[in-house]
Amino acid sequence: MPTPSPAPSPALSSGSRPGGRSARVRAAVHRAVEELVADEGGDALTIPVVAARAGVHATTVYRRWGSVGELLADVTTSRFTGDIVVPDTGSLRGDLERYAADLAKDLGDPDTLALVRATIGTGGEQGAAACRGERQRQLEAILEREQARDGEPPTLERTTDAVLAPLYYRAVFTDLPLTPEWTRSLVSRLLGD
Amino acid sequence: MPTPSPAPSPALSSGSRPGGRSARVRAAVHRAVEELVADEGGDALTIPVVAARAGVHATTVYRRWGSVGELLADVTTSRFTGDIVVPDTGSLRGDLERYAADLAKDLGDPDTLALVRATIGTGGEQGAAACRGERQRQLEAILEREQARDGEPPTLERTTDAVLAPLYYRAVFTDLPLTPEWTRSLVSRLLGD
């Protein structure tokens, strides 16, 4: 979605080079969205405001992203797919605890949480997918690695319900803190003590 | 927040009577919000649009609710606290299965889901509380009833993580269906087969 133009390849090739203008504009707009959502909340997020904050003209944002929903989905997707490493501690329990702790740290950040909430509200189904990001696939990778160790990991569905879902629910719908003890207990309840 | 006026008692007394004008306006606005969110999505939801759909002047909506966020929180709160009965089937498993099935039916409705998403996006912490509604307290009531039967129910936290969280997560963040089989399996995994 970053560039829904008829020919996305040139945009990608220009964006792939870190110093290009297109990439610089994109980064500035992304940063502006994150800052605005963190400060003002998702309500006051409009294209002209974002453009002004990013030092870019509103026309550019309108043409590249089209709407606030697509813009938020793009920002959230970048945030949830970029600098994430699938942990490899040697054991399934260790991997899952590390994975859950990383996710808890992300969702516990008020700025990230505000971004997720805003994306859910305006992005619809597409926004929801952006909030999931690569988390599901990473979980799948962890379970497959355990299977390669000749272990018997739980199913992906069960792991999602036991670990991923409580983390997202508690972060988004409640004001309870995502403590390390509670996060670890999710893994324990799944794998047994 | 339905009536943040300095003296809410007269509004309530007039609103408590089902035929009062205040109550009629309130119902019309609520219905307009639900219809608009279901049709257009949460983005196009503005006070003038809601007022026009409800056959009410925008001034009234601005004065009674103030902002789209508070309006959405009010509508969602009504939706999630109104016609809900705590099941009493005689056993903890039966109660939980009934409870989970009811919640799955609610969250599975696309209109309700759109309302929840929009409320999360614009309502912030207050919107999140509105989406939870009375669900948490109802769950507490079920567990306390089991304790009165001299049973040993799981803790509220554990039940929330095992039943409530997966339902909300799957509904809001994924496009997977909330099937009765899967819903029942949540209770089974909590209580043991």
Add this chain to the structure above:
DNA sequence: CCACAAACGCAGCGATCACTGCGATTTAAA
């Protein structure tokens, strides 16, 4: 029955929004 207060409808204000031709600039390819 009458007076008081609350809620609603009406008209209009400034501000902002979403969007669009046009020219300048940068980038990629020949």
Add this chain to the structure above:
DNA sequence: TTTAAATCGCAGTGATCGCTGCGTTTGTGG
């Protein structure tokens, strides 16, 4: 280097939004 395409900045337009005095209607208590 030259040429073509894509991106960005600029200025402006119609529409809508959020909000506010003022008069009218509705509901309540004396």
